[in-house]
Amino acid sequence: EADIYQTPRYLVIGTGKKITLECSQTMGHDKMYWYQQDPGMELHLIHYSYGVNSTEKGDLSSESTVSRIRTEHFPLTLESARPSHTSQYLCASSEYGAGGSGELFFGEGSRLTVL
Amino acid sequence: QKEVEQDPGPLSVPEGAIVSLNCTYSNSAFQYFMWYRQYSRKGPELLMYTYSSGNKEDGRFTAQVDKSSKYISLFIRDSQPSDSATYLCAMAEGGATNKLIFGTGTLLAVQP
Numbered sequence: 001e002a003d004i005y006q007t008p009r010y011l012v013i014g015t016g017k018k019i020t021l022e023c024s025q026t027m028g029h030d031k032m033y034w035y036q037q038d039p040g041m042e043l044h045l046i047h048y049s050y051g052v053n054s055t056e057k058g059d060l061s062s063e064s065t066v067s068r069i070r071t072e073h074f075p076l077t078l079e080s081a082r083p084s085h086t087s088q089y090l091c092a093s094s095e096y097g098a099g100g101s102g103e104l105f106f107g108e109g110s111r112l113t114v115l
Numbered sequence: 116q117k118e119v120e121q122d123p124g125p126l127s128v129p130e131g132a133i134v135s136l137n138c139t140y141s142n143s144a145f146q147y148f149m150w151y152r153q154y155s156r157k158g159p160e161l162l163m164y165t166y167s168s169g170n171k172e173d174g175r176f177t178a179q180v181d182k183s184s185k186y187i188s189l190f191i192r193d194s195q196p197s198d199s200a201t202y203l204c205a206m207a208e209g210g211a212t213n214k215l216i217f218g219t220g221t222l223l224a225v226q227p
Contacts, residue, residue, distance in 0.1 A: 040123055043217040090158055106158030
């Protein structure tokens with residue numbers, strides 16, 4: 001069982017609201033990731049982090065931002081939510097990263113609906 | 116063209132059947148090949164991991180990689196209703212990159 005937690009699991013909000021999706025892991029992994037998953041589409045990497053104070057944008061353009069001030073915590077923030085942000089957001093962590101042994105441990109996801 | 120192509124299904128089989136799931140890819144630099152399983156309303160979990168070409172077996176599951184054809188497969192023997200899930204292939208170049216490239220996933224339903 002992976003020790004990575006996401007809150008909230010489900011969120012319905014109005015356009016223009018600021019939201020933060022929380023992600024925490026207790027495995028001490030340096031590498032953390034945010035993926036976006038839409039039905040019938042592949043997972044798209046939107047942000048990743050190699051460690052504290054290190055964040056990078058992924059391949060999919062996103063209006064969200066992330067921070068990494070503690071190893072175990074990697075929150076994702078949308079300053080002004082829009083209907084186009086409606087999606088499932090998956091957080092993951094890894095000890096070695098995709099270029100090493102490859103295993104990413106995923107949270108259960110945060111399903112965001114923006115009205 | 117997508118780097119990784121995967122038939123989204125859905126695929127419906129009777130219990131006990133042999134299931135074959137496949138992905139093709141275009142990036143010859145991929146060296147690490149994975150299959151993740153995702154149950155409904157859950158995050159993906161690693162099922163099989165293979166480095167470079169060859170076969171790997173784990174219980175009822177066998178992963179195959181054919182780098183010359185840029186083709187990977189996952190076989191499930193004696194399929195069970197509990198195998199009903201979405202199966203995602205994923206690949207990485209390795210080295211300094213931290214990026215996994217995922218397929219769209221194949222939805223599998225095993226009927227009792």
